[in-house]
Amino acid sequence: MTAFLVxxxxxxxxxxxxxxxxxxxxxxxxxxxxxxxxGPGATQAEITATRARFALDRGPLAQWVEWAGRALRFDLxxxxxxxxxxxxxxxxxxxxxxxxxxxxxxxxxxxxxxFGILSGSRNDxxxxxxxxxxxxxxxxxxxxxxLLLAFIAARTGWLPxxxxxxxxxxxxxxxxxLSDLAWHLPLPVLALALPLSATFxxxxxxxxxxxxxxxxxxxxxxxxxxxxxxxxxxxxxxxLRAICGVYGVAIGALLSGxxxxxxxxxxxxxxxxxxxxxxxxxxxxVAGCAxxxxxxxxxGTLTGDLLLAAVDPRVRExxxx
Amino acid sequence: MKRAGIALVATVALVALLAPFLxxxxxxxxFSNLLYAPPTRVYVRQGGFRAPYxxxxxxxxxxERSFRESRVRPVALRWFTDGRLVTADPANNAPxxxxxxxxxxxxxxxxxxxxxxxxLALAAxxxxxxxxxxxxxxxxxxxxxxxxxxxLSRISEFVLVLPAMYVALALRAVMPLVLPAAxxxxxxxxxxALFGWPIVARGVRAIIASERQRDYALAARAAGAGPVRVxxxxxxxxxxxLTVQGSLLIPAFILAEATMSYVxxxxxxxxxxxxxxxxxxxxxxxxxxxxxxxxxxxxIFSVVLAVNLIVQGTGRAPVQLER
Numbered sequence: 001m002t003a004f005l006v007x008x009x010x011x012x013x014x015x016x017x018x019x020x021x022x023x024x025x026x027x028x029x030x031x032x033x034x035x036x037x038x039g040p041g042a043t044q045a046e047i048t049a050t051r052a053r054f055a056l057d058r059g060p061l062a063q064w065v066e067w068a069g070r071a072l073r074f075d076l077x078x079x080x081x082x083x084x085x086x087x088x089x090x091x092x093x094x095x096x097x098x099x100x101x102x103x104x105x106x107x108x109x110x111x112x113x114x115f116g117i118l119s120g121s122r123n124d125x126x127x128x129x130x131x132x133x134x135x136x137x138x139x140x141x142x143x144x145x146x147l148l149l150a151f152i153a154a155r156t157g158w159l160p161x162x163x164x165x166x167x168x169x170x171x172x173x174x175x176x177x178l179s180d181l182a183w184h185l186p187l188p189v190l191a192l193a194l195p196l197s198a199t200f201x202x203x204x205x206x207x208x209x210x211x212x213x214x215x216x217x218x219x220x221x222x223x224x225x226x227x228x229x230x231x232x233x234x235x236x237x238x239x240l241r242a243i244c245g246v247y248g249v250a251i252g253a254l255l256s257g258x259x260x261x262x263x264x265x266x267x268x269x270x271x272x273x274x275x276x277x278x279x280x281x282x283x284x285x286v287a288g289c290a291x292x293x294x295x296x297x298x299x300g301t302l303t304g305d306l307l308l309a310a311v312d313p314r315v316r317e318x319x320x321x
Numbered sequence: 322m323k324r325a326g327i328a329l330v331a332t333v334a335l336v337a338l339l340a341p342f343l344x345x346x347x348x349x350x351x352f353s354n355l356l357y358a359p360p361t362r363v364y365v366r367q368g369g370f371r372a373p374y375x376x377x378x379x380x381x382x383x384x385e386r387s388f389r390e391s392r393v394r395p396v397a398l399r400w401f402t403d404g405r406l407v408t409a410d411p412a413n414n415a416p417x418x419x420x421x422x423x424x425x426x427x428x429x430x431x432x433x434x435x436x437x438x439x440x441l442a443l444a445a446x447x448x449x450x451x452x453x454x455x456x457x458x459x460x461x462x463x464x465x466x467x468x469x470x471x472x473l474s475r476i477s478e479f480v481l482v483l484p485a486m487y488v489a490l491a492l493r494a495v496m497p498l499v500l501p502a503a504x505x506x507x508x509x510x511x512x513x514a515l516f517g518w519p520i521v522a523r524g525v526r527a528i529i530a531s532e533r534q535r536d537y538a539l540a541a542r543a544a545g546a547g548p549v550r551v552x553x554x555x556x557x558x559x560x561x562x563l564t565v566q567g568s569l570l571i572p573a574f575i576l577a578e579a580t581m582s583y584v585x586x587x588x589x590x591x592x593x594x595x596x597x598x599x600x601x602x603x604x605x606x607x608x609x610x611x612x613x614x615x616x617x618x619x620x621i622f623s624v625v626l627a628v629n630l631i632v633q634g635t636g637r638a639p640v641q642l643e644r
Binding site for chain 2: 023026027029030031032135136138139140141143144147148150151154155161162253255256257259260263264271274275278279286290293297301
């Protein structure tokens, strides 16, 4: 198990380094640089100074070496857009994205597994209804879901449409601030979780239905195990394997989806920050965001694998061997 | 269910094909006194029934974007004139706006129809490219085995694990931000195909790897067939898989185009695609006042739903993680 974790951690480090370096070099060789943000009125001296500040007057390779040397000491350079060090900016944005993504995963899991067990264990109009709803939800990806929910929220005034907190949030006491956050959370979370929970529901429903047809369930039924125990204790545990296998993939999809949701609902997360940085060619900010994004990805896939190992002893044995 | 899906896809494709005939107005035409005008109401009764006619929209307040019908004079619709199915006489200043008008006073309905052409063509070409490249690479990996297989599989696994939207965004953003529509089309096609091929390759590899152990493949090799010839025998086994994957990629790519254009990294604003049209919807107060600008979202939904309906019929779970 330790060897497995060490191997995965090494892989994560390589992934983060690779992603950040690629982002840095790509931004560097892209046409245009951050000096275009100075506006047309900038003097030659300002442009030269800015280029020197971001090491744009040196070769891409020299810049990378310098940046990598500092990055090893967790100094990710400065952002032009915000005129501040990159590290705290990325950390704050990453936290916001993590809150959003984590809430979405929890919501999708609760909704998806709950309704999946319901529709997978019976064969009546309720199951058919759940199946139909989830079929439509699967066809509403985050872009459409966030637009639709924003429309509904704006029309009815039930929920705030954009942002993560109200304008006066900084003056609030923390319980008030927390409830303000909780008020802003449901819309983006739902937009992100809706198609995902539908995917989970379909998977859970199918795998549970399959598990219920296996001989060991028949054997348990013959022993007189109640139907409830049969579904929840015997069949469900086996059916979980299919769900846990998809978590790793879901994380990538979640990160992709969270960009759209953050953009539409003005959630100050990593996706928005990276988008701004890319457009402005804010080179160190791009690299920092890429590093954080790939770190999330590594954590996500690792969590997926660990979940799989937790429910499937065969995977566990294969990894320790 | 499957039939309904196929019918829906066929309808959308037909509409895209016949866009110049079906659209009541040219997609670029701006009706400058009809910014955000609501959908035109079509009447068929005046005393008794008569041929469909409409009324002219008159601006009540530009600021509040409110309009009223000027009931003075009904405007008859003209059928099969100027190569269009139905339109209103331009002389009357009362265009037929079936889904209202957008920020520039352009006909949303006509733009959705015209927009489907670029959105669908882009997605279809990118999906075809991904299927061809992925199929070939998967076939080579599955047939060759060993080192080459390892290498190709690792590469495709690496691309698969990337959060596609971010990398696509980064790749697009490092290109010049303003490009003509044709360059954007080629660029997006290539970027999308880049993310599509590994999905295809992985499945084809598995099919070919198991298929080459079968007797008929061994027989072909024993008869002296070279790798290319054997592969030609093996590839039909992957046909079903390729069809399903190819059709799943299309809605994913339509959505990717929409996302890119929505955030301003896709086609130029003037080019009608479903994505560029949705840019108007970025302003929430506008969605409330003029919900018809969400029409492209409905169009995207119908295509995604249609493909899910088709794929479900083939016995595959409609598991479509957004990529």
